[in-house]
Amino acid sequence: MLPARATVGLELALFLGLASPLLAEWFETTSASSRLSYALLVPVLALVLAVRAARRPESPDRRLARARAALFAALAALAFLGGSLSGVFTLALCAVPLAIVAFVARWCGSNALRRQAPALALLFLMVPPPVPLLDRVSPLLTRASGETAVSLLGPFDAHASWAGSTLSFHGWTLIVAEVCSGSGTLLMLGTLCAFLAGLFRLRPVAACALIALAVPVALLVNGVRIASSALVIDRFGAAASQGLAHELLGQGVVVAGVALLVIAVERCAPRAALARA
Amino acid sequence: MGALRALPWLALYLSAALSFLVEGGFLGKPVAPDLARLPGCIGPLEILEEFVLEPGTLGEQPPERASFRRVRDQDGHEGKLFVAYYERAQRWSGRPHDVEKCFEALGWQEREAHRLDQAHRLWARLFVREHAGEPEAIRIVHWLERPGPDRDRFDPRELWSRIASRHGFRPDVAAVYLEFPAEAAPSEADCGAAVSALSAALEGLW
Numbered sequence: 001m002l003p004a005r006a007t008v009g010l011e012l013a014l015f016l017g018l019a020s021p022l023l024a025e026w027f028e029t030t031s032a033s034s035r036l037s038y039a040l041l042v043p044v045l046a047l048v049l050a051v052r053a054a055r056r057p058e059s060p061d062r063r064l065a066r067a068r069a070a071l072f073a074a075l076a077a078l079a080f081l082g083g084s085l086s087g088v089f090t091l092a093l094c095a096v097p098l099a100i101v102a103f104v105a106r107w108c109g110s111n112a113l114r115r116q117a118p119a120l121a122l123l124f125l126m127v128p129p130p131v132p133l134l135d136r137v138s139p140l141l142t143r144a145s146g147e148t149a150v151s152l153l154g155p156f157d158a159h160a161s162w163a164g165s166t167l168s169f170h171g172w173t174l175i176v177a178e179v180c181s182g183s184g185t186l187l188m189l190g191t192l193c194a195f196l197a198g199l200f201r202l203r204p205v206a207a208c209a210l211i212a213l214a215v216p217v218a219l220l221v222n223g224v225r226i227a228s229s230a231l232v233i234d235r236f237g238a239a240a241s242q243g244l245a246h247e248l249l250g251q252g253v254v255v256a257g258v259a260l261l262v263i264a265v266e267r268c269a270p271r272a273a274l275a276r277a
Numbered sequence: 278m279g280a281l282r283a284l285p286w287l288a289l290y291l292s293a294a295l296s297f298l299v300e301g302g303f304l305g306k307p308v309a310p311d312l313a314r315l316p317g318c319i320g321p322l323e324i325l326e327e328f329v330l331e332p333g334t335l336g337e338q339p340p341e342r343a344s345f346r347r348v349r350d351q352d353g354h355e356g357k358l359f360v361a362y363y364e365r366a367q368r369w370s371g372r373p374h375d376v377e378k379c380f381e382a383l384g385w386q387e388r389e390a391h392r393l394d395q396a397h398r399l400w401a402r403l404f405v406r407e408h409a410g411e412p413e414a415i416r417i418v419h420w421l422e423r424p425g426p427d428r429d430r431f432d433p434r435e436l437w438s439r440i441a442s443r444h445g446f447r448p449d450v451a452a453v454y455l456e457f458p459a460e461a462a463p464s465e466a467d468c469g470a471a472v473s474a475l476s477a478a479l480e481g482l483w
Binding site for chain 1: 284286289371374384440
């Protein structure tokens with residue numbers, strides 16, 4: 001008989017080995033797409049939450065954990081099987097966080113499962129949302145981002161307008177690329193909100209409200225991004241709409257949005273903690 | 278651990294092993310077709326010379342190979358044929374991206390769409406737009422071509438034939454579309470014949 005720790009290590013190695021082609025493909029897919037690259041950060045953020053939660057002392061409790069472990073293992077098996085047979089990559093990838101939940105339940109017990117719930121829930125965000133869903137959301141985001149940009153540009157040009165994915169400003173037009181449509185910003189800010197909710201241990205309602213806040217913030221951030229690009233191009237010419245300067249401007253605006261969210265959570269979290277106390 | 282509780286874990290490791298074999302390409306490796314060897318005729322359509330493709334127009338995750346050709350039907354009407362080969366299909370992950378989204382991004386608006394009851398269950402779509410003040414309408418017929426038996430139906434028999442097939446787990450796919458001016462588009466029967474001929478030709482190339 002192998003010691004328990006050796007069994008855990010062997011099982012983990014076997015699982016990681018079997019999932020390695022899927023994880024390699026996940027890495028390639030997400031790193032190749034600017035819209036999905038946020039997913040690469042998710043395991044790191046989940047690990048931060050897990051380490052933080054593990055520091056809280058709590059007695060081990062194996063009650064019900066084996067039944068839950070078996071349930072999540074069965075769900076992971078279904079996701080692997082369905083995804084592999086149907087060629088749906090995102091479905092197969094769902095098996096990884098499901099299996100991790102199953103392992104945590106089996107090896108660490110139900111208390112640990114509850115304590116690590118934010119980290120484990122965050123881990124599901126490593127699965128990119130299905131493109132058919134994104135394709136339905138993207139046009140709405142593009143339109144809302146464009147209208148926000150037009151409102152912001154109103155003081156500079158009362159005739160600024162938005163049609164499809166094209167901004168008309170001061171007599172010239174700017175076609176906004178799909179990567180600037182807002183879906184990438186929303187996914188990134190949504191993930192960050194989920195992380196902040198776990199980090200500040202917000203209650204489920206507050207956590208959902210924070211994640212919902214990512215939608216207006218993403219629209220505002222993207223509107224500012226498009227409007228500032230238009231102003232920069234108007235001042236410095238079309239060349240300013242490409243290359244490093246444009247990329248830095250876009251990232252700067254997104255970072256400002258992130259800072260806004262962090263400040264909002266930092267201000268609200270102590271009140272929530274006091275209310276709990 | 279009771280035998281009953283061990284079952285899900287056994288299922289997990291077995292399905293993970295299947296995923297390992299499929300994703301790792303051990304049950305079938307992609308074979309890129311030489312698209313220059315497409316036949317001169319596919320059913321009632323004649324394949325003519327190639328258009329020049331700008332790499333930047335193929336999106337953020339472009340296909341590994343692509344061919345964009347002029348085609349002509351028996352009545353002399355000209356259209357376009359686009360074949361894009363992807364080494365790794367990822368359904369729901371944008372590879373291949375939906376054809377209708379590409380046309381919508383180019384300013385076309387879909388007016389009508391239906392699926393033809395033929396092999397590969399082709400989509401036939403009508404797009405319209407205004408260009409230089411004039412209305413334009415095009416008919417698009419598109420489908421996904423996978424190696425081996427594939428009629429694109431959710432049917433246990435089809436699933437079994439793919440599993441039993443030598444090519445059943447190959448990860449590659451070709452996204453194909455035909456584009457004609459709406460008023461000069463071939464009939465659905467002609468489109469079906471062209472698709473069957475192109476499908477057979479691609480099967481020989483990969």
